[in-house]
Amino acid sequence: MGAEINQPLLLRIEGLFKRFDENVVLDGASLSVPRGSLVSVLGRSGAGKSVLLKCMAAVVQPDAGSIYFDGKPLTVGDASARADFRRRCSFLFQSNALFDSLTALENVALPLEQTTDLPDKEIRGRSLEALRQLELDAHQDRYPSQLSGGMQKRLALARAIVTRPELVLFDEPTAGLDPLRRNAVFAMIAKYQRQFGFTALVVTHDLTEALIASDRVALLDKGRMCFEGTPAEFSASTATVVGDFRDSADALGRTLAAMRRGEALQSKDS
Amino acid sequence: MLRTVGRYSLSIVHELGDFALFTGQSFRSALGARRLGRRVVRAGFEQGVRCLPVILIVGMFTGLVLGLQGYYVLNRFGSEGLLGTLVSLSLIRELGPVLAALMLVGQAGSALAAELGIQRNTEQIAALETMGVSTHAYLVTPRLLAALVVYPIQTALFVTVGLWGGSLSGSLLLGLEPGVYWSSVERAISAPDVRECFIKAATFGLLTISLCAYHGFNAHRCSSATGARAVSASTTRAVVQSSIIVLAADYIITSFLV
Numbered sequence: 001m002g003a004e005i006n007q008p009l010l011l012r013i014e015g016l017f018k019r020f021d022e023n024v025v026l027d028g029a030s031l032s033v034p035r036g037s038l039v040s041v042l043g044r045s046g047a048g049k050s051v052l053l054k055c056m057a058a059v060v061q062p063d064a065g066s067i068y069f070d071g072k073p074l075t076v077g078d079a080s081a082r083a084d085f086r087r088r089c090s091f092l093f094q095s096n097a098l099f100d101s102l103t104a105l106e107n108v109a110l111p112l113e114q115t116t117d118l119p120d121k122e123i124r125g126r127s128l129e130a131l132r133q134l135e136l137d138a139h140q141d142r143y144p145s146q147l148s149g150g151m152q153k154r155l156a157l158a159r160a161i162v163t164r165p166e167l168v169l170f171d172e173p174t175a176g177l178d179p180l181r182r183n184a185v186f187a188m189i190a191k192y193q194r195q196f197g198f199t200a201l202v203v204t205h206d207l208t209e210a211l212i213a214s215d216r217v218a219l220l221d222k223g224r225m226c227f228e229g230t231p232a233e234f235s236a237s238t239a240t241v242v243g244d245f246r247d248s249a250d251a252l253g254r255t256l257a258a259m260r261r262g263e264a265l266q267s268k269d270s
Numbered sequence: 271m272l273r274t275v276g277r278y279s280l281s282i283v284h285e286l287g288d289f290a291l292f293t294g295q296s297f298r299s300a301l302g303a304r305r306l307g308r309r310v311v312r313a314g315f316e317q318g319v320r321c322l323p324v325i326l327i328v329g330m331f332t333g334l335v336l337g338l339q340g341y342y343v344l345n346r347f348g349s350e351g352l353l354g355t356l357v358s359l360s361l362i363r364e365l366g367p368v369l370a371a372l373m374l375v376g377q378a379g380s381a382l383a384a385e386l387g388i389q390r391n392t393e394q395i396a397a398l399e400t401m402g403v404s405t406h407a408y409l410v411t412p413r414l415l416a417a418l419v420v421y422p423i424q425t426a427l428f429v430t431v432g433l434w435g436g437s438l439s440g441s442l443l444l445g446l447e448p449g450v451y452w453s454s455v456e457r458a459i460s461a462p463d464v465r466e467c468f469i470k471a472a473t474f475g476l477l478t479i480s481l482c483a484y485h486g487f488n489a490h491r492c493s494s495a496t497g498a499r500a501v502s503a504s505t506t507r508a509v510v511q512s513s514i515i516v517l518a519a520d521y522i523i524t525s526f527l528v
Contacts, residue, residue, distance in 0.1 A: 057399075057400045058399070059396050059399060083402060086400065086401065086402030087402060089400075091397070091400035091401075093393050093397060095392060097392060097393040097396065097397035099389075099394055099397075100392070110401070111401045111403065113304065113305055114305070114398075114401070114403040114404075114408055115402050115403060163401075
């Protein structure tokens with residue numbers, strides 16, 4: 001585990017447990033998220049990262065464990081604490097979850113229309129402002145299907161920040177993207193996280209990007225958080241699980257290098 | 271065998287309870303819903319205007335066939351003058367509400383079930399939940415409220431066009447005096463018949479739209495399929511069950527009102 005956190009915590013998870021039938025997905029996962037930081041939760045596919053995030057967003061109910069937001073516990077029965085959390089938190093889905101029958105502007109305006117009593121003029125103004133900040137104002141009348149993958153990601157982020165949340169949860173924002181786009185998406189998250197000052201919690205399996213962009217990283221393995229600390233501490237960690245994860249990320253590079261060497265030998269032979 | 275029957279019966283009871291809770295929750299959500307009026311108007315447009323052509327076409331052909339069949343049957347007893355009575359009472363009491371509801375299930379109900387199923391599959395409904403938006407108030411309540419208005423209006427249009435269809439085949443094609451036809455229509459229709467017609471239409475609207483919304487909303491719970499197939503299965507189930515429930519509810523309401 002890494003060093004102690006000196007900043008105040010916005011989110012704290014303690015001993016989260018979740019199983020689907022016989023499959024234990026979260027086995028006592030704990031995590032601390034300091035206010036104003038960008039925290040990445042790393043882990044292999046199927047490690048339970050998305051379920052962890054969905055438990056926080058109350059899309060999935062955990063079987064046991066506690067979640068504290070701004071020092072207050074979020075319990076299933078406490079509707080007002082949940083409502084307060086939802087008001088101050090946004091969730092970015094892996095699939096973006098944009099409303100395909102609404103235009104870009106309508107997508108961004110939706111959370112304001114349905115959760116606030118703001119007048120229409122102000123809702124439109126704030127939605128246009130969010131689109132402008134994410135360089136999408138020229139595409140306000142387009143439908144999500146008419147936008148590129150990167151634009152859809154930005155539109156989803158515009159919808160997430162329009163309510164001015166304190167916490168944004170990102171579920172695998174770079175899944176399925178090529179390395180260039182992965183870099184661009186992580187750079188976008190880091191840029192807007194600093195620009196708007198929200199706390200970001202990102203679950204991902206992209207080690208390189210997470211280590212560069214994050215203030216803190218955590219490693220989820222077999223439903224438990226095996227590491228929490230700064231990127232530098234993660235890189236220096238001698239823990240076996242951390243080393244295995246770093247090695248698995250390096251394995252692709254080694255395989256590619258070996259393939260290139262093989263190609264070089266073949267070209268010499270010919 | 272007994273265990274299978276028991277399990278099946280329990281699952282039906284469970285689903286009925288779940289459906290009742292879903293419908294109740296949708297109506298309760300109307301109390302705190304924001305900008306509900308706009309969404310009701312939009313839902314009304316989707317259910318009403320888009321379904322209008324099919325309602326008018328089916329209404330016309332139903333009236334034409336009723337006029338034709340009714341004329342030949344009444345002609346055997348020399349009672350062609352009662353053609354208007356036969357057509358109007360058949361349409362107002364039974365065929366209008368039932369056939370209009372079935373047409374609306376086929377068009378608006380299936381579209382609703384498929385739309386909600388896709389929204390569930392693509393995490394759009396989960397996204398609403400994470401935003402703190404009431405999914406019932408946003409997705410279901412406007413459709414239910416619109417159905418309570420649209421179904422009776424569509425039924426009234428169906429009956430009106432059907433009466434004209436009956437007049438066309440009776441008077442224009444078979445030579446019955448139009449005045450005789452329309453006067454017998456006027457004599458036959460009474461206020462309780464019109465009331466029964468509207469009660470049926472509103473009930474069918476409530477039942478079918480909530481059933482279609484229920485199946486679409488819960489497409490992810492489909493045990494026999496996942497993904498696109500789950501949407502297809504839930505849409506099929508929604509249309510089949512809605513069609514059956516229209517006929518069953520028609521019998522129950524008729525037995526109470528007749």
